Amino acid sequence: MQPTLPRPADDAPACALGPDPAAVQAQVLRVYDRVARDPAAGFHFHVGADHAVQRLGYDAAALARLPARATARFAGVGHPFAAGRVPEGATVLDHACGAGTDLLLAALQAGPGGRAIGVDLTPAMREVASAAAAEAGLADRVQVLAGSFDDLPLADASVDVVLSNGVLNLAPDKPHVLREALRVLRPGGRLLLADVVLRRPLHEAARAQPALWAACVGGALTLDELLAAIGAAGFERLQVAAHHDCFGGAEVQFKLGDGLLAGAVTLSARRPR
Secondary structure: OOOOOOOOOOOOOOOOOOOOHHHHHHHHHHHHHHHHHOOOOOOOOOOOHHHHHHOOOOOHHHHHOOOHHHHOOOOOOOOHHHHOOOOOOOEEEEOOOOOOHHHHHHHHHHOOOOEEEEEEOOHHHHHHHHHHHHHOOOOOOEEEEEOEOOEOOOOOOOEEEEEEEOOHHHOOOHHHHHHHHHHHEEEEEEEEEEEEEEOOOOOHHHHOOHHHHHOOOOOOEEHHHHHHHHHHOOOEEEEEEEEEOOOOOOOOOOEEOOEEOEEEEEEEEEOOO
16 A cells, blocks of 8 residues: 655644654665566556656657666656756766666766766665666766765765755755765766655654655655755755656645645756865
């Protein structure tokens, strides 16, 4: 049974504490292991290339050039590349790369002189992403590492671009995750981020449910809270590029009255020089 979403409170705190981080991580691992092993199993969120094209604005021809093993497992909520292309020769980090759709697109944009690094917590997703990179002929410029977005296995100031697609809402300690992204970026480097945003904050009871966190809703922020958190972490030049109806038509639609409670936004930000 899919989780139901408790009604949000108008006076709920902006960043109410979530459940035990270990419980969140365990639930997230279970959900995305299922996506990796059987993307057609059916989830509360949309999965696959059609979702990326029809709801998020990805280029169909670009996705068609990628291995189906990657695009069939795409579970993003927005379109990071709508906020900016990856420069040729850049080193890119996808800090929760999943099956590798964004990772491979970044590698192609960076070109032969660039490098794309994917970090993911789920072993089955890492296996898919590595196999997809090899199938796409990009194994020489794509590296997939085990790790978490809150403890990135990269050196300080080592990448030019950080990609993030539907990731920050899964993090109990969002300021720390954002500071990790800032840490690995070179001065002037860019964050291209897409994430779930709420129309209004949730009750603390909702935030206490690991299943709702794995559903990309329990840990989401409002747009104002998201922008404030990114700015507080040290990023500057925040620009919202697009809004997305990422849950429209999904098995469970998160609604409040006649409007969607949860959607997504794509934005860019920079590490100061």
